Amino acid sequence: MAIKILGTGSYLPSKVITNDNLASALDTSDEWIFSHTGIHSRHVAEDGETTSTMAAKAAKEAMAASGVQPGEIGLVVVATSTPDFCTFPSTACIVQGMLGCEGAGAFDLQAACAGFVYALDMARGYVATHPGKKALVIGAECLSRILDWTDRACCILFGDGAGAVVVGADGEATPTARVVLGADGRGSHFIERSGGTKDALVLDPKTGIPARPDPRLPVMTLQGHDVFAFAVRVLARTAQELCDMGGEAVADIDRVFAHQANGRIIEAVARRMKLPLEKFFLNLDTTANTSAASIPISLDEAVRKGELRDGMKILMIGFGAGLTYGGVRCDWPTL
Numbered sequence: 001m002a003i004k005i006l007g008t009g010s011y012l013p014s015k016v017i018t019n020d021n022l023a024s025a026l027d028t029s030d031e032w033i034f035s036h037t038g039i040h041s042r043h044v045a046e047d048g049e050t051t052s053t054m055a056a057k058a059a060k061e062a063m064a065a066s067g068v069q070p071g072e073i074g075l076v077v078v079a080t081s082t083p084d085f086c087t088f089p090s091t092a093c094i095v096q097g098m099l100g101c102e103g104a105g106a107f108d109l110q111a112a113c114a115g116f117v118y119a120l121d122m123a124r125g126y127v128a129t130h131p132g133k134k135a136l137v138i139g140a141e142c143l144s145r146i147l148d149w150t151d152r153a154c155c156i157l158f159g160d161g162a163g164a165v166v167v168g169a170d171g172e173a174t175p176t177a178r179v180v181l182g183a184d185g186r187g188s189h190f191i192e193r194s195g196g197t198k199d200a201l202v203l204d205p206k207t208g209i210p211a212r213p214d215p216r217l218p219v220m221t222l223q224g225h226d227v228f229a230f231a232v233r234v235l236a237r238t239a240q241e242l243c244d245m246g247g248e249a250v251a252d253i254d255r256v257f258a259h260q261a262n263g264r265i266i267e268a269v270a271r272r273m274k275l276p277l278e279k280f281f282l283n284l285d286t287t288a289n290t291s292a293a294s295i296p297i298s299l300d301e302a303v304r305k306g307e308l309r310d311g312m313k314i315l316m317i318g319f320g321a322g323l324t325y326g327g328v329r330c331d332w333p334t335l
């Protein structure tokens with residue numbers, strides 16, 4: 001039995017921040033940002049928009065595209081590093097309630113920007129073992145809320161948004177997916193978000209018992225150079241491994257959906273893979289890096305533009321904080 005992506009959806013907030021907008025507040029320029037990243041602008045959630053509201057909008061689109069009703073969904077997985085709450089209730093539970101997927105299991109999965117690839121593999125396993133049930137896999141991020149907007153080497157890179165797919169079984173089709181999931185925890189300090197239990201406990205000097213929680217907002221810190229080198233190495237290696245697993249040549253891949261972190265990373269990966277850049281889907285000029293949302297947003301955009309045809313040999317490859325990485329090679333839309 002094969003598992004299929006039955007439909008896709010995405011959501012990007014209407015508010016857009018351009019590089020010029022950033023240059024009016026920071027010592028930077030459109031020229032620097034675009035030449036170093038390939039990014040011109042990013043979407044940013046407005047007041048009232050959160051990871052769950054964006055996730056639910058993307059999910060509704062994916063359910064409409066697949067013709068699946070809320071009652072058919074047995075599992076809701078939200079890949080995110082920016083949950084509505086830190087950390088419970090999970091964003092997936094909130095989304096499950098919003099969508100009316102009564103009784104469906106729901107959990108958040110945190111594998112940073114590789115989260116969608118991890119979640120897709122979890123959903124594959126769920127659908128295979130729960131006959132008749134479908135899974136909703138969502139990548140959603142509200143990164144604007146955890147950025148230090150004075151840190152020009154970091155805040156320029158990211159944007160908000162959500163992408164979703166509905167995954168279900170197809171008894172007729174033959175499975176096509178090959179999957180790699182990996183991590184290298186030795187680089188865990190390269191990208192960090194504060195606000196967890198590693199932060200020092202503040203004791204009240206008089207009573208010796210913990211004082212109220214530190215009210216500082218969590219922020220992201222990034223060692224860009226180290227992450228860049230890791231990303232190029234691991235994306236090219238994962239792509240090669242996925243091709244080797246099926247005994248196929250890299251040149252036979254039709255379309256690559258690489259995590260949209262930096263255009264220069266994607267160019268370097270294309271060079272290493274000896275694959276024309278035209279085979280790589282690119283939208284980061286207007287989305288920037290939306291972390292776990294980037295691959296499903298790209299998939300949905302490609303579907304809506306009619307760029308993805310049945311049977312195309314596609315690669316999804318991602319990397320992120322952790323450091324994590326992962327990839328899926330499949331014949332669209334069969335997993």
Ligand SMILES: CC(C)(COP(=O)(O)OP(=O)(O)OC[C@H]1O[C@@H](n2cnc3c(N)ncnc32)[C@H](O)[C@@H]1OP(=O)(O)O)[C@@H](O)C(=O)NCCC(=O)NCCS
Nearest residue numbers: 028029032036113152153156224225227228261262319320
């Ligand atoms: C962040 C990144 C764009 C920086 O590009 P870079 O070419 O490595 O630039 P550097 O960090 O070496 O900085 C070069 C100079 O530009 C400056 N600079 C950094 N950000 C700048 C900005 N937005 N505008 C202008 N100058 C900037 C630095 O201060 C530095 O100045 P100095 O030489 O006087 O010290 C790049 O390293 C990157 O994209 N890394 C990957 C990050 C990533 O993808 N993270 C998410 C993973 S999911």
